[in-house]
Amino acid sequence: MGDRTSIRDLAKMLNFGPTTLWRMVKRKQIKAHSSPLHPGILEECKMARMKWVLGLIMDYSIPMIPHYYNMYDFINIDEKWFYLTQKSQRVYLANNEPFSHRKAKSRTKIPKFMFMAAVARPRWGEDEQCELDGNLGIFPFTDAVAAKRTSKNRVKGTIETKPIKLVNQIATRAMLINYLIPSIKENWPPHEGEKVIYIIQDNAKAHILQYNQEWKQHYKQDGSIQSLMHKKIPKMVEDLSGALIDSFNELHAKTLSNVWMSLQYVGNEILKHKGDNNYQLLHNKKKILEDEGNLPKQVKAPRWAVNECTQLVEE
Secondary structure, eight states, rough: OGGGGHHHHHHHHHHHOOHHHHHHHHHTTTTTOOOOOOOOOHHHHHHHHHHHHHHHBBBBGGSSSSSOOOHHHHEEEEEEEESOOOSSSOOOOOOTTOOOOOOOOOOSSOOEEEEEEEEEEEEEOTSSOEEEEEEEEEEEOOEEEOSSSSSSOTTOEEEEEOOOOOHHHHHHHHHHOOOHHHHHHHHGGGGGOOOOOOOEEETTTOOOOTTTTHHHHHHHHSEEEEOOOGGGGSSSSSHHHHHHHHHHHHHHHHHHHHHHHHHHHHHHHHHHHHOOOOOOOOOOHHHHHHHHHOOOOOOOOHHHHHHHHHHHHHO
16 A cells, blocks of 8 residues: 555556546545554454443344434543643734734643543433533643742742642542532433433543442432533633633534434444444434434444344353
8 A cells, every 4th residue: 555645656556647647536536545543452352342332232122123222321531631722823814914922931841731521412302402412511630739939920829720740540530529420410401310320431540440439439429320622722721721611612412412323333333343443434414314303312233233243242
């Protein structure tokens, strides 16, 4: 594939002129493709992926037409680093409009902060009113610290926002207890009553297990819980946090609901490929189906793939 990385190289290989080949690209007879480098998956990891997807399918539906759970009782959390600014910011100016002069102490040491975002699947009532938009919150791993000495920017004792130096299991547990659980209690539709809520997290070392004693003491208190930013151009840590929260809240509930549907389509591909990741997710035309009123709430799983993966898991 190395001799196909440019129009000139491909034309030489095919003994075509570059202009002829470019016309073929414009006629969509040839298309450009970016080949990503995927992580290799061990056999035990493939089995774990199949087990996880099979666990999302309703047991009673498998003999007939397998369906995924609606996933209304799932919450997905993830962490991400955000830089205070970018090295290069593209903007459009009017003719003769002066450009802003941005500067920092170092171009290679731009301050960055970690945030934890939590989302659930949005849902609508019988009157089509949104009962839960799915945006449970985005929370910064920061501390409020008093300045130790006076500088040109602030006097001694001024409260400053600083990033947590080490995001470990203790910091993650505090974030879940102090921010996520209150957000769930505040935003979850009250008419659903007490129910089990599953929190999906990746296998990062900083994440905690549901058997963590301090975590168990808090999530069992009430019910049962189991385990567009740079457009704002922030200049300070507080501005960054506010810009992230604004961008997070701007995410439309319909868009977030489609993301949860895509998760189920990804599950189908995992089953079809026996836990491997050598697949391309096809376009499922969710917007067209929604406009036609045919968008399903639960995705169907291919029965043959479910049966084959079930046999592999049970062996």
